[in-house]
Amino acid sequence: xxxxxxxxxxxxxxxxxxxxxxxxxxxxxxxxxxxxxxxxxxxxxxxxxxxxxxxxxxxxxxxxxxxxxxxxxxxxxxxxxxxxxxxxxxxxxxxxxxxxxxxxxxxxxxxxxxxxxxxxxxxxxxxxxxxxxxxxxxxxxxxxxxxxxxxxxxxxxxxxxxxxxxxxxxxxxxxxxxxxxxxxxxxxxxxxxxxxxxxxxxxxxxxxxxxxxxxxxxxxxxxxxxxxxxxxxxxxxxxxxxxxxxxxxxxxxxxxxxxxxxxxxxxxxxxxxxxxxxxxxxxxxxxxxxxxxxxxxxxxxxxxxxxxxxxxxxxxxxxxxxxxxxxxxxxxxxxxxxxxxxxxxxxxxxxxxxxxxxxxxxxxxxxxxxxxxxxxxxxxxxxxxxxxxxxxxxxxxxxxxxxxxxxxxxxxxxxxxxxxxxxxxxxxxxxxxxxxxxxxxxxxxxxxxxxxxxxxxxxxxxxxxxxxxxxxxxxxxxxxxxxxxxxxxxxxxxxxxxxxxxxxxxxxxxxxxxxxxxxxxxxxxxxxxxxxxxxxxxxxxxxxxxxxxxxxxxxxxxxxxxxxxxxxxxxxxxxxxxxxxxxxxxxxxxxxxxxxxxxxxxxxxxxxxxxxxxxxxxxxxxxxxxxxxxxxxxxxxxxxxxxxxxxxxxxxxxxxxxxxxxxxxxxxxxxxxxxxxxxxxxxxxxxxxxxxxxx
Amino acid sequence: xxxxxxxxxxxxxxxxxxxxxxxxxxxxxxxxxxxxxxxxxxxxxxxxxxxxxxxxxxxxxxxxxxxxxxxxxxxxxxxxxxxxxxxxxxxxxxxxxxxxxxxxxxxxxxxxxxxxxxxxxxxxxxxxxxxxxxxxxxxxxxxxxxxxxxxxxxxxxxxxxxxxxxxxxxxxxxxxxxxxxxxxxxxxxxxxxxxxxxxxxxxxxxxxxxxxxxxxxxxxxxxxxxxxxxxxxxxxxxxxxxxxxxxxxxxxxxxxxxxxxxxxxxxxxxxxxxxxxxxxxxxxxxxxxxxxxxxx
Numbered sequence: 001x002x003x004x005x006x007x008x009x010x011x012x013x014x015x016x017x018x019x020x021x022x023x024x025x026x027x028x029x030x031x032x033x034x035x036x037x038x039x040x041x042x043x044x045x046x047x048x049x050x051x052x053x054x055x056x057x058x059x060x061x062x063x064x065x066x067x068x069x070x071x072x073x074x075x076x077x078x079x080x081x082x083x084x085x086x087x088x089x090x091x092x093x094x095x096x097x098x099x100x101x102x103x104x105x106x107x108x109x110x111x112x113x114x115x116x117x118x119x120x121x122x123x124x125x126x127x128x129x130x131x132x133x134x135x136x137x138x139x140x141x142x143x144x145x146x147x148x149x150x151x152x153x154x155x156x157x158x159x160x161x162x163x164x165x166x167x168x169x170x171x172x173x174x175x176x177x178x179x180x181x182x183x184x185x186x187x188x189x190x191x192x193x194x195x196x197x198x199x200x201x202x203x204x205x206x207x208x209x210x211x212x213x214x215x216x217x218x219x220x221x222x223x224x225x226x227x228x229x230x231x232x233x234x235x236x237x238x239x240x241x242x243x244x245x246x247x248x249x250x251x252x253x254x255x256x257x258x259x260x261x262x263x264x265x266x267x268x269x270x271x272x273x274x275x276x277x278x279x280x281x282x283x284x285x286x287x288x289x290x291x292x293x294x295x296x297x298x299x300x301x302x303x304x305x306x307x308x309x310x311x312x313x314x315x316x317x318x319x320x321x322x323x324x325x326x327x328x329x330x331x332x333x334x335x336x337x338x339x340x341x342x343x344x345x346x347x348x349x350x351x352x353x354x355x356x357x358x359x360x361x362x363x364x365x366x367x368x369x370x371x372x373x374x375x376x377x378x379x380x381x382x383x384x385x386x387x388x389x390x391x392x393x394x395x396x397x398x399x400x401x402x403x404x405x406x407x408x409x410x411x412x413x414x415x416x417x418x419x420x421x422x423x424x425x426x427x428x429x430x431x432x433x434x435x436x437x438x439x440x441x442x443x444x445x446x447x448x449x450x451x452x453x454x455x456x457x458x459x460x461x462x463x464x465x466x467x468x469x470x471x472x473x474x475x476x477x478x479x480x481x482x483x484x485x486x487x488x489x490x491x492x493x494x495x496x497x498x499x500x501x502x503x504x505x506x507x508x509x510x511x512x513x514x515x516x517x518x519x520x521x522x523x524x525x526x527x528x529x530x531x532x533x534x535x536x537x538x539x540x541x542x543x544x545x546x547x548x549x550x551x552x553x554x555x556x557x558x559x560x561x562x563x564x565x566x567x568x569x570x571x572x573x574x575x576x577x578x579x580x581x582x583x584x585x586x587x588x589x590x591x592x593x594x595x596x597x598x599x600x601x602x603x604x605x606x607x608x609x610x611x612x613x614x615x616x617x618x619x620x621x622x623x624x625x626x627x628x629x630x631x632x633x634x635x636x637x638x639x640x641x642x643x644x645x646x647x648x649x650x651x652x653x654x655x656x657x658x659x660x661x662x663x664x665x666x667x668x669x670x671x672x673x674x675x676x677x678x679x680x681x682x683x684x685x686x687x688x689x690x691x692x693x694x695x
Numbered sequence: 696x697x698x699x700x701x702x703x704x705x706x707x708x709x710x711x712x713x714x715x716x717x718x719x720x721x722x723x724x725x726x727x728x729x730x731x732x733x734x735x736x737x738x739x740x741x742x743x744x745x746x747x748x749x750x751x752x753x754x755x756x757x758x759x760x761x762x763x764x765x766x767x768x769x770x771x772x773x774x775x776x777x778x779x780x781x782x783x784x785x786x787x788x789x790x791x792x793x794x795x796x797x798x799x800x801x802x803x804x805x806x807x808x809x810x811x812x813x814x815x816x817x818x819x820x821x822x823x824x825x826x827x828x829x830x831x832x833x834x835x836x837x838x839x840x841x842x843x844x845x846x847x848x849x850x851x852x853x854x855x856x857x858x859x860x861x862x863x864x865x866x867x868x869x870x871x872x873x874x875x876x877x878x879x880x881x882x883x884x885x886x887x888x889x890x891x892x893x894x895x896x897x898x899x900x901x902x903x904x905x906x907x908x909x910x911x912x913x914x915x916x917x918x919x920x921x922x923x924x925x926x927x928x929x930x931x932x933x934x935x936x937x938x939x940x941x942x943x944x945x946x947x948x949x950x951x952x953x954x955x956x957x958x959x960x961x962x963x964x965x966x967x968x969x970x971x972x973x974x975x976x977x978x979x980x981x982x983x984x985x986x987x988x989x990x991x
Contacts, residue, residue, distance in 0.1 A: 016789055016810070017810040017811075017812070017827060018812075019812040020812060149814065149825065151824075151825045151841055151843060152841075152843065152853055153784055153841055153853050154783065154784070154853065155783065155851075155852065162825070163784075163786075163841075165786065193808075194803055194804045194808065195804070256809070256811065256812075288833050289811075290833075306833060308807040309807060309809055310804070310806075310807055313804075313805075314804070314805040314806075317696060317805050317806060317832070318805075318806060318807045318832045320832075321806070321807075321831065321832025321833055321834060321867070322832055322833040324833075324834075324870070324872065325832075325833040325834050326833070327872070328768060328769065328872060331768070332767070332768075332769070335767065353953070354950065354952075354953065356957065356958075362955075363953070
């Protein structure tokens, strides 16, 4: 380590186990905020790096200057004519000003500022030693770290994700004189809670990684991920299977361990065979934070992989414990399954009356009644065939029944899946069972979508009722708060309607949904309008995710429309031609036309006999052909063709603006020209408001 | 694993000795039905106010909806919690807790002990906290919570609450798959003592509770709590609130509470719990004065 390059800074904030999902965001913020703080403190060195575990947030910066850069600032003083007498000698005012700022009067300069001439003193502030500046800066950065939920643990009221118990803060070999949350920084870090020594003293900041190795802490999250994932795969091969790795659980394990060691456990083959696949996998995942193992055909094998936070010694004891709990859990699941089967499926719909929907929306039975009615209406609008209608009606009536089953109460993330399994066992048709499961799809952004139309419509209706109902109850999401998942519901509606287009506008959809609630029509209209707003916002966000540029989306949304599939097709088509050479000209021409139209009143009716310039006639002719083509293409949703036709207007529009004076002196001619431009812009607006395109 | 695992009662004695040596008052279980050790006044009321406090006790906890007629290996109408309150939370509280497990005969580095994020909330008490479920080789054995609010009030001093699930811990130590097989003391099992109680209480909770009578009792105890808060006699008022809370649980298990009633009854219980917390603080957090009338 070349000493001349500056010092190495180490900060370790040692905590009781932090919420695993909060660690990576806190580390990212720690790096970002430290970079900004060091810049502001004139201590810029290397790029701050962060890493950590569930028990420690670690910051390292190389090449930190040992002293702040000196700071030179120009301080404005009195006007030059006040500071110097006519002979050019400094006055009492100049002497006073120079003294106040600790500079010699001869060093004062005269500068032009804001149109006047002023005396200026160049004040040089000597940089302070890095250690004392860092001791002020770092506690502020740590105190500013954001956690989804903060707590207090001592009387000083300091808030953080979990209690802070030790702090290491060093600049090379020197401990920084700072405290965080009342904990004084030192040079002692801690090893793994059970594997390592209680404390490891650091000689200098550079020795941190080695100290943690001695403490048996796997500091790098990627190394922990590899230990878990490759370890799990190797263990599963012993059963000739592969681990069913849920990415969310893997992430949680990476951020909830300091020395992860996977282990292979087993349970009775009979249990693996008696229980549905999803029940086994989710029981393992949800209750035991373990991965199930499946064979090449996707069948569950009688084994699992648990992850211990510790080493390989005495692994048998840990395995026995896990096997014992897993067996009890799976036996429990079998107990619930048998119990549910005994009580029947459809018969339990009655119990929905006792289950609350989101706050203020009554019971789940009320929700199902609304759902059945809304689906009946949707079936008409979407022109489902008789078979599809039957499927939709049946699925709507049954899709929430599994919520009262013992199995879903135990394993809530199996809602829908359990419904599908029980519906099939009760002899419901496969399409009905599929719609029951899939009406919760997509389960997450980008997840699988309902496969067929009845499931898609059920998914839309369920969420439309939740969204309008919650808005009626005044539960709109605000900031990061969205306890009822309303934004997710709106995103789900947008995603499903992108795939399944019933040719239905959002306004009509939400008006129909709001009408299912017994409130004034004013309140219904307000809720429906708010629901449209939220859904359009989520659609816009989804389009950006899908590679549509923000100004493409703006152009499309500004031209209006509330049919999700139509907005999507327009945005994708426009995005595809953004690179076309004629686009900038077309956008400029459209913008010019819109601007002029904003200034004067066009004629109500376009009258071709009033044209007198060739460019005018040419544009009119070109437009008539293009308009017919665009209208036809737009009706068919083929916006690529519509845009190809519009591009043909680029030349005629340019020639029109070059050769024709729109604001002609004669009123009738002027109004007629404006009417032509209005017709042209209207054709564009079938696709997008090109004036919104940037550059 | 320990060769001769502790019996259920030896486990309780070991925890008593351990926490007694660390300055805890050894309280007795509260003698009114509660759903959790948190409702014992030694927790709910003593967590309020600025006075330090350390206490440990066993609390039989009734959850009527969890009754399974004694047929489910790990679900019960009534189970036993071992409750510890440390106020204020000591800096080394995690280590203190871990040493209590060693005191039960566990060698921790042979096991997998995990603190897994789990925040706690009791809406009927206006109470919440943050903390963990502690897992031992995959078994949840303790709820570990830093209280943040109680009775809707921010706490002056943050308490740590440790709630050991005694059945889980005993099943783990004794390697028993069913709680009824736990050795309570030589020759006596948990099942010997508890089986009939589970069967009868489950039958009462699910089949024989009389909803009209339970509702009448709820109204009566609610009125009693209000009347006593007027006096003010905070401790008797709080006992009446605990009765309301248990009656609500019985009604709920009986399936006699509709969605709207549920919200309403919980709201009424919460309002009383909040009123008790506020009245307790007004009287000062010394229970010997908390019950006195204003003009006494």
